[in-house]
Amino acid sequence: MPKCQTGIQGLDEITGGGLPLGRPTLVCGGAGCGKTLLGIEFLVRGALLHNEPGVFLAFEETAEELAQNVASLGFDLADLIEHKQLAVDYVHIERSEIDETGEYDLEGLFIRLGHAIDSIGAKRVVLDTLETLFSGLPNVTILRAELRRLFRWLKEKGVTAVITAERGDGALTRHGLEEYVSDCVLLLDHRVEGQISTRRLRIVKYRGSSHGTNEFPFLIDEGGISVLPITSLQLQHKASSERISSGVPALDAMLGGPGFFRGSSVLVSGTAGVGKTSLACHAADACCQRGERCLFFAFEESEAQLLRNMRSIGLDLGPWVKQGLLRFHTGRPTMNGLEMHLASIHKQVEAFGPHLVVVDPITNFISAGTATEASSMLMRLVDYLKSREITALLTNLNHVASAVEQTDMGISSLIDTWLFLQDIELNGERNRGLHILKSRGMAHSNQVREFLLTDRGVQLTEVYLGPEGVLTGSARLAQESKEKSTEVLRGLEIERKRRDLARRQQALEAQIAVLQLQFQTEEEELKRDIAGEQAFVEQQEQGRHEMARSRKADSNGHPGSPKRARK
C-alpha cells in the first residue's frame, strides 16, 4: 500500500511508512491533545522535507492565530505561504447570522478547498476541525451527505488528507466521522496522572497495512511532535568487547582489569549518601580523560553544586566542562513527564553525541510517573543508548538497605554491570562497602571492598575479613592497629631474644677467653717446666759427658745410655 511520509518524528516508524497515500486519515482526540499541531506539522514537514505543498483548512483558528501558535515550534507559516508551499484558509460559520431556507449544499466549501489545492498544487490537505460544521449548519441530513461527498472528492483529488475530530463519549468522534473515513484512524490522548501529563498516540485502524497497536507516548516540544516507538523490543545491539575504565583503578581491578565494556549499561545502586554520584563523576572524569564526551543528567544537584562537591574529593570536572567534553543537564525529574524526559534525553544525546551518558539518579523518575511507566521508559532509554554504543551509567537510590537485589524499577535485567554500594553499620559508625552484584561477560571480584571518599577521590580498600566477619572503618583500623601492635611486640620479642643470644654469645666468648688465658698461662708454665726439665736433663747429660770425658771413659761403658752407646 503506497504511503505518504508525514515527516513527523516516530510517526512514520509506527505506521510503517506514513499515512495512506491519497486517502483521508482521521485524527481524533480530546481538547488540547495535539490534533491541530499534528495536522500542521504534517503539512510543514511535507513542504520542507518532501516538497509537497499543503492546504490547511482551519475551522477553529484564523490563519494569523495559527501562525502565531506554531511559531513557538519553529514553523514559519508566513514564509511557507509566501513560497506557495502552504495555503491556509480560515472557514468560519457564524451560526447567529445564518438562516436557512430550502435546499443547499456545501459546494462553497468544495470550491474554496479546490481553489486552494489548485493554486499551489497541493498534495496534502488538513481539515481542522471539520466537525465545527455541525454546530454551524443546522441541517444534519444535508451535512452528512455532503461530508460523504467531500471525502470521496478528496480521494478523487488524490490528496493525502488529515481530518481532525473531537473525541466523543463512547465513540471515536462526537459526530461519527469515523463512518466516512475508514482507511486510517489515529487516536490522540492526553492523560494526567499524578499531576504529570503524558500524551499518547494509538493507531486505531489502518486498512491494508500492518501497524503497531500499542499506545505510543509522544510529546510536543520546541521541535514539534515526537512519537517514541519502542524499537527496543528487538534486542539487536552490537556488543563491543572494548573495555573502558571506570575511573577508579581498584574498581577496574575488581572488574577483572580494564573496566566496563563500551556500550554496556552500568547501574550503581545503594542507599542515600553512599557515594553513587562520586562514583559516577569518576567515570565521567575517566571518559573525558580519554578525550571522549560525557553527557551528565543530574536530577538532584545543580551543575555548580556538583562541581563544588566533586572538588572536595579532589575531582575537578570544571576543565572538562570548559573543553566541551562534559555537559551537564540538570533539572528536577518532576519538571517533565517521563516521555518528555526520554525525548529530551534523546535530543540531547543526538545533539551532543556522547560516549558516556550518566543519569543520576534514575530513581526519581518514579516520582514523575508510575513504576510501570518508569520501568518502560528506562528500558527504552537503556536500549536506545545501547543501540548507539553509548555506555550508560545509571545510579539508583535504594530506600531499604536490606533489599539488596531489589531495584525499585526492576530494571536489573537490563543492566550489564551492577555495582552495589552499601552501608555497613558497625560499632556505632557507618561505612561504605562496594561489591559487584553482577557483571556480564567478565570475570569479576566477589569481594566486598570498603569504599572511601578521600581528598584524592574514591579509594577502595580491602576490608578486614576475619573471624569476627567483615570489618570496616574504625573497626578495621582498630583491627589493623591491633595487628600492628602485635607485630611490634613480636618484633620486640625477637629483638630481645636476639640480644639475649648475642649476650650469651658474648658471655661464652668471654668465658672462652678466660679459659684460653688460663690455658695459655698453664701452657706457658708447663712449657717453662718442660724447658727447665729438658735443660736439667741436658745439663745432666752434659755433666755426665763431661765427666766421662774427664774420666776418658768408653762411651759404651756408660750403663745409663745404651742407645747413645750403640750410636
Add this chain to the structure above:
Amino acid sequence: MIRKSRSNGQAVQTAAPKRWHLRLYVAGQTPKSVAAFANLQRICEEHLAGEFEIEVIDLIENPRLAKDDQIVAIPTLVRKLPEPVRKIIGDLSDMERTLVGLQLRTSRI
C-alpha cells in the same frame, strides 16, 4: 437563467446607493442556484421595490471571492446592507423564512 446584472431593472436609480445591497453566491447554473435567484428577485420586487441591488457571484468563475464572505454553503444570500450582515443559505423557497432572515418582517417600513 440568472441574469448576472447588478441592476434590478430600474436603471434610473443606479447612480444613488440603494438601501438594500444583497449578494447572492452561486456555483454555476445549478437548479438550486437558479431557483434561489428567481425567488430572491420575486421577494425583492415585492417587498423592496426600487430600493434594492442584487449582486450575483458565481464561485466557479471567481473561487477566491468565497473567502471574503465566508461562504460554505451554496446558494448563500448575503445581506451586505443594511447592517448587520445577515446570511441566508438555501434556495430561498420558503418565503416566510427568507423574509425573517432578511429581517423584513420586523424592519419593514
